[in-house]
Amino acid sequence: MKFVALTAVALVWATPGFAQDRDHVRSPASPAPTATRSIVRSAVSPQLAAAPVAAPTAKEAEDFIAKVEADLVVENEYSNRVSWIAATFITDDTNWLSAKVSAELGTLAVARAKQAATFDRVTVDSITRRKLDILKKGRMAHVVSARDAFIEDHQV
DSSP states (O other), rough: OOHHHHHHHHHHHHHHHHHHTTTTTTTTSSSGGGGGOOOOHHTOOOTTTOOSOOOHHHHHHHHHOOOOOOHHHHHHHHHHHHHHHHHHOOHHHHHHHHHHHHHHHHHOOOOOOHHHTTTSSOOOOOHHHHHHHHHHHHHHHHHHHHHHHHHHHTTT
């Protein structure tokens, strides 16, 4: 009788844990609920997905850089907070969240690098050119750092 009572109490106590949404367990085919969608994605501008139809101009390049800089402030703050939480409270959930944010920021870096490459033939001032070049190189830095981490982890 005590076993049944203890089991019932344990199940009642653990029920809220069963109700949690586990996005990393969900199959890729099932859509994520709207409440768990990424905060980082909300900062992405629709400009990044659409390629310009006409030849880009210097003004568009400057606007693109201004938009990216504004977005990076929000995204970097979010990423830094998630990284701090993951480093402070080391659990599977915080590690998963940190990895998810890193992957999203990597995807954004690639999209921005591709968009920055569309301004290669546009004559812009040296500061804007330097920023566009940094954005383009950021894509490769992400790939190189992932490769180096893999090699470091698998060295004998």
